[in-house]
Amino acid sequence: MAVKRIGILTGGGDAPGLNAVIRAVVKSAFNAGITCLGIEDSFDGLLETDRSRELTPRDVTGILRLGGTILGTINTGDPSAGLVATSEGPRVYSERVVEIFHRMGLDALVVIGGDGTLGIAHHFGKAGIPIVGVPKTIDNDIVGTVNCFGFDTAVSFATDAIDRLHTTAEAHRRILVVEVMGRDAGWIALWAGVAGGADAILIPEIPFDICLVAERLKERDKWGAKFSIVVAAEGAFPKGGSQSLIEAAHDAQLERLGGIGAKVCEALARETGKQTRSVVLGHLQRGGAPTSFDRVLATRFGAQAVEFIRRGQFGVMVASAPPDIVGRPLEEIVGKTKTVPLDSDLLLTARALGVTFGD
Numbered sequence: 001m002a003v004k005r006i007g008i009l010t011g012g013g014d015a016p017g018l019n020a021v022i023r024a025v026v027k028s029a030f031n032a033g034i035t036c037l038g039i040e041d042s043f044d045g046l047l048e049t050d051r052s053r054e055l056t057p058r059d060v061t062g063i064l065r066l067g068g069t070i071l072g073t074i075n076t077g078d079p080s081a082g083l084v085a086t087s088e089g090p091r092v093y094s095e096r097v098v099e100i101f102h103r104m105g106l107d108a109l110v111v112i113g114g115d116g117t118l119g120i121a122h123h124f125g126k127a128g129i130p131i132v133g134v135p136k137t138i139d140n141d142i143v144g145t146v147n148c149f150g151f152d153t154a155v156s157f158a159t160d161a162i163d164r165l166h167t168t169a170e171a172h173r174r175i176l177v178v179e180v181m182g183r184d185a186g187w188i189a190l191w192a193g194v195a196g197g198a199d200a201i202l203i204p205e206i207p208f209d210i211c212l213v214a215e216r217l218k219e220r221d222k223w224g225a226k227f228s229i230v231v232a233a234e235g236a237f238p239k240g241g242s243q244s245l246i247e248a249a250h251d252a253q254l255e256r257l258g259g260i261g262a263k264v265c266e267a268l269a270r271e272t273g274k275q276t277r278s279v280v281l282g283h284l285q286r287g288g289a290p291t292s293f294d295r296v297l298a299t300r301f302g303a304q305a306v307e308f309i310r311r312g313q314f315g316v317m318v319a320s321a322p323p324d325i326v327g328r329p330l331e332e333i334v335g336k337t338k339t340v341p342l343d344s345d346l347l348l349t350a351r352a353l354g355v356t357f358g359d
């Protein structure tokens, strides 16, 4: 069956490059004679028939360089099992989504999201919606793809922040602790830490001992480098301890991580006797214009998603396998996390340069 009409939605936390994917999907679909419907606020936009709009190339002109998503997104876990209020009374969420998908005459759905959203998409794929997934996360922790768009932008921003902190750290001979995002994987901390010349990098994959971190920083003092930069992923935690939470998980909301930077800052002041300060980069890492790398990757993902749809290849996620963009079965990637391998080249390179991971 020739595909004539597709939907596109964005789910989970936003990442620079979402709009670039939307633009690429809309333009490639249009040029292939396929109508594209933009669905608002992730799968919630498929609870009613009036929460979507047709997107033409005119509608996506100029959005390539914009952060955020013109479709809106939500980040509230997996709602697909429960009941939901609709204009036609309470309905089972997942049944309603499938019903509205068919009522709107859609043939396929492009879902741009992280592990959680792709897991929900996989569920709807099994319920009869032809799905093509596009991986998105600044954390770069989706398995099966070497890169996710948004990661490069986040790393560039964090590196710039570390550069700025370096000068003030050196001027005051202080230890500056920078908390970056990275829930279960330390990719942003590792890359930005190496790019910014950090002296300690704390990641969720390696529980740290603060005394070992302090020892290494005190050694720097001895040979004359009287300032230090520590980069901590928000998901990093001490040996025998647990992740630092701002808010525990509740209802469909995931737990909110944060605060490890401040704790490390306090502990290092105690252990080293030096002045310390901490900074949380937080959602600044998710905002702003995507880098050229992320724009290109997002554009390639979007075009390839439409290509898979044209070939009738569903239940797949587009993925970066340099130099190619390939398809990976959704069932092979959902529910998994791509963490930093402890023998990865970049981690070993950092160690070789004397960077401590607190182990």
Ligand code: F6P
Binding pocket: 013, 014, 075, 114, 137, 138, 139, 181, 182, 183, 234, 257
């Ligand atoms: O998944 C990406 C991410 O940036 C995580 O590193 C972070 O824990 C989470 O998003 C925060 O998302 P939000 O504040 O939107 O719930």
